[in-house]
Amino acid sequence: MISFSVRSTLARVLMILGAILGMLMIAWMALYLSVAQLNWLESVRGTTPYFACGRALLYTLIVAGWAAALRRRPTPADQQRLKRLGLIGFSSIILVELSRV
Structure with missing residues (x-):
């Protein structure tokens, strides 16, 4: 029988x-989308500011949740893990936003 931690x-x-x-x-x-399949994006381009506001709200909620998790005063090992996770998440957000340029 497999132990719980291994499972x-x-x-x-x-x-x-x-x-x-x-x-x-x-x-x-x-990679295999044709130009004809991408034509639906033309009508969406007008709503870009709404998507930007939504992304900003989402990122704000992520940062607020991360800060709340750090404020709970976890053990030093968990706190280090949370900081590492926050750094990875922040880097991912930066990379996603830079790729949109």
Whole structure:
């Protein structure tokens, strides 16, 4: 019988691999889109400011949640993990926004 910690680690690894597979499938499908399939974007370009406000609100909520998690005074190991996760998340947001330019 598999112990609980091994089972939870296995579940985490499978979830991460599933997320990576999903991202790769989306990227693969995006590579094969034709120009005709991208014409629907023309009508969406007028609503770009709304998407920018939504992204700004989402990023604000993420930062507020991260700060609230740090304020709970977790153990030093968990606090280090939270800081590392925040740095990875912040870097990811920067990379996503820079790729939109």
